Amino acid sequence: MDDMMLVQSAQKGNERAFAALVRRNERRMYATAYAILGSSWDASDACQDAFLEAWTKIGALRDPSSFAQWMARIVVNKCHSARRKTKRLVVVDEVPEREAHEVIGPETSLVLIEAVRRLDSDHRAVVALRYFADLKVDEIAEVLRIPAGTVKSRINRAMARLKELLATADMEVSSR
Amino acid sequence: MNCRDIDEVLEPYIRGELATDQTRAVAEHLTGCERCQAAYEDTRTLVTMLLDAGEALQPAASMVPLASAPPPDRTPIRVSRGWIAVAATLAALTVASATLLTVPALAKQVPLLPVTREIAALEADTAELSAQVAELEVRLAEVDGEQVTLVETEPVLDAADNTLAQEHAIAFVRAMYGGDEDVLQALATPALAEHIAEQPTDYLREGGVVFAQITNVAEHEGSYWVFIRMSDTVEFTDSQFQLNIALERDGSGEGFLVSAVEMDA
Ligand SMILES: [Zn+2]
Numbered sequence: 001m002d003d004m005m006l007v008q009s010a011q012k013g014n015e016r017a018f019a020a021l022v023r024r025n026e027r028r029m030y031a032t033a034y035a036i037l038g039s040s041w042d043a044s045d046a047c048q049d050a051f052l053e054a055w056t057k058i059g060a061l062r063d064p065s066s067f068a069q070w071m072a073r074i075v076v077n078k079c080h081s082a083r084r085k086t087k088r089l090v091v092v093d094e095v096p097e098r099e100a101h102e103v104i105g106p107e108t109s110l111v112l113i114e115a116v117r118r119l120d121s122d123h124r125a126v127v128a129l130r131y132f133a134d135l136k137v138d139e140i141a142e143v144l145r146i147p148a149g150t151v152k153s154r155i156n157r158a159m160a161r162l163k164e165l166l167a168t169a170d171m172e173v174s175s176r
Numbered sequence: 177m178n179c180r181d182i183d184e185v186l187e188p189y190i191r192g193e194l195a196t197d198q199t200r201a202v203a204e205h206l207t208g209c210e211r212c213q214a215a216y217e218d219t220r221t222l223v224t225m226l227l228d229a230g231e232a233l234q235p236a237a238s239m240v241p242l243a244s245a246p247p248p249d250r251t252p253i254r255v256s257r258g259w260i261a262v263a264a265t266l267a268a269l270t271v272a273s274a275t276l277l278t279v280p281a282l283a284k285q286v287p288l289l290p291v292t293r294e295i296a297a298l299e300a301d302t303a304e305l306s307a308q309v310a311e312l313e314v315r316l317a318e319v320d321g322e323q324v325t326l327v328e329t330e331p332v333l334d335a336a337d338n339t340l341a342q343e344h345a346i347a348f349v350r351a352m353y354g355g356d357e358d359v360l361q362a363l364a365t366p367a368l369a370e371h372i373a374e375q376p377t378d379y380l381r382e383g384g385v386v387f388a389q390i391t392n393v394a395e396h397e398g399s400y401w402v403f404i405r406m407s408d409t410v411e412f413t414d415s416q417f418q419l420n421i422a423l424e425r426d427g428s429g430e431g432f433l434v435s436a437v438e439m440d441a
Contacts (some may be wrong), residue, residue, distance in 0.1 A: 005378070019240045026239040031230045044237050052241035105232025112229040131223075132230035136193060155187055159222060166222075 003120035007064035010055075017059065022051050025068065028133050029075050030101065036079045044100035046078040055076075069139040074130055076143055084148050115165040123158035130155055177201050182212045186219045226438055231440065332395040341393045344432045345402035345421040352437075353385045353408065365433045379437065383410030399424055399435060 003024065007019035026047065033043035033050075053074055066095050082136075103110060116127050129140045137155070142146040182205055187204045188194050206213055277424065333341060351359040357376050361369040372379050389405045400423045409418045422436040 022240045026235055027233060028230045030235040030239070031233055032196065033231065040233075047235065047239055048237060048241065051239045055241050070393060080339050097283075100237065101233040101235050104234045105228060109229040109232030112225050116226075116229070127226070131226035134227065135228060136191075137188065152184075152188070156184065159187060159219060162226075163218065163411055164221060 003067050004064045007058070007061065007067045010058050011061070011064070018055055025071055026051070028068075029071060031132035032072060032115065032128040033075050033079050034101075035113065035124055035132060036076070036121075037082060038117055040100040042074070042082050043079075047075060047084045049080045050074040066139075068133060069135055069143065072133040072135060072139075073143045075133075076125070076129070111166070112162075113161050118165055119158055119161060121152055123161065126151055126154040127158045127162070179205075179209065179212055182206075186212075186216055187223070190216070190220050190223050191389045234283075276416065281404050333393050333400065338393050341400055341423050341432050342390060342402055343406065344423060344434070346390075347405060348421060348437075349385060349406070349419060352379055352381050353379055353383065363434050365435045366433055368433075368437075381408065381410075383408045385409075395421075396422075398431070 003021065005016045006021045006024075010021055029050065030043055030047050033046045034040055037043050038045065050071065054071055055084060061067065116124060116131075119127060125144060126140060129135050130137075135143070137148050137151050140151045144151070178258040184200060185194060185198065185202060189199060191403060192199075194202065203430065206216055231235050341425065348363045351357075351363065357380065360376075360379055386407045386409070390402060394401045394403070402421045402423065404419045404421065405416050406419060418440040420435055420436075420438040420440065422438075424435045425431075426433045
């Protein structure tokens with residue numbers, strides 16, 4: 001029932017424990033990557049890469065209770081390299097396509113995710129780590145290598161902006 | 177603390193990340209300031225919705241990187257459409273109103289935590305809530321002596337079995353919190369009982385339990401599932417989580433045994 005025990009077990013090479021760990025964390029990590037990257041397919045690739053790297057390096061995780069933070073850091077790094085890659089691509093007309101996920105939450109969650117995606121990139125990353133990855137302020141500061149005070153003020157500004165966005169009626173939910 | 181200070185710390189207050197004295201100062205200010213109370217409610221709603229949104233998308237591709245990994249033992253649970261619709265509406269309502277009912281005396285004994293305030297506010301709203309609740313085909317039911325909100329699903333069991341399955345699930349949760357390993361094993365299938373014996377700490381939890389709402393029984397690949405939204409008095413004083421309890425018919429065909437327990441934040 002506890003990530004920490006699964007981590008300890010995975011560190012001893014228990015694949016089943018690691019698989020369980022992935023399944024418990026994949027939705028939050030995916031939502032985080034999706035918020036940061038804006039593309040569900042890129043987010044899916046970034047998370048797959050991230051979990052693969054996590055499996056090869058889990059032995060090096062010193063504090064098993066900090067798995068979520070450690071994992072989020074890997075995801076954020078994968079997102080950064082994904083963005084560097086896609087920047088070089090020429091964007092052709094976007095073809096409507098299936099998303100790389102299935103929606104299993106309520107409509108309100110889609111509205112929220114859409115609103116988060118409309119924040120500017122600094123605020124988006126902080127909100128994604130705070131709420132989708134469910135990290136503490138200090139943990140976010142470490143992952144993003146910015147001062148905790150900056151994290152706090154970005155959270156407050158982002159929350160205010162989200163309230164504004166949600167108050168405007170023209171927020172359309174993409175239900176693709 | 178003045179109102180401007182409160183604005184700065186509402187978010188970490190709601191997330192339970194302030195020091196004790198600061199938490200107390202915020203709680204005190206909130207009881208006396210309508211303006212900040214309104215801000216608290218707004219932010220609290222947003223916090224809940226954002227945390228829920230983090231679990232709303234299931235990546236289609238497998239994220240398990242192991243070639244030799246066993247097939248996932250937790251396939252996404254597909255239940256009847258009726259259930260999903262009700263659950264979605266209910267989730268929306270839950271978000272709008274923070275928590276639905278069921279506030280045992282247990283929670284009230286914890287002073288100064290944000291949840292205690294919310295409970296006070298909720299009790300005032302009960303009349304309005306019950307109207308909404310009725311509309312959503314959610315009804316209050318007494319299950320095993322506990323008032324819980326019951327979510328109607330398309331019936332997969334007859335009424336008597338339905339109640340029996342839920343009582344069984346709740347008894348199991350009670351034993352998890354009661355530290356009663358023997359009872360846990362007795363209520364479980366032989367396979368799960370064996371796992372409980374091996375890893376009792378996976379199943380035993382600290383503190384008291386606060387049931388919030390429970391769905392009727394859903395069926396998935398021959399198992400019956402009871403979904404229980406709840407919080408507890410130690411780890412989850414300020415947020416709900418969900419226990420998904422899988423049940424199978426016992427040998428006699430008349431009762432149930434717990435075959436799996438999953439926890440969703
Ligand atoms: Zn005030």
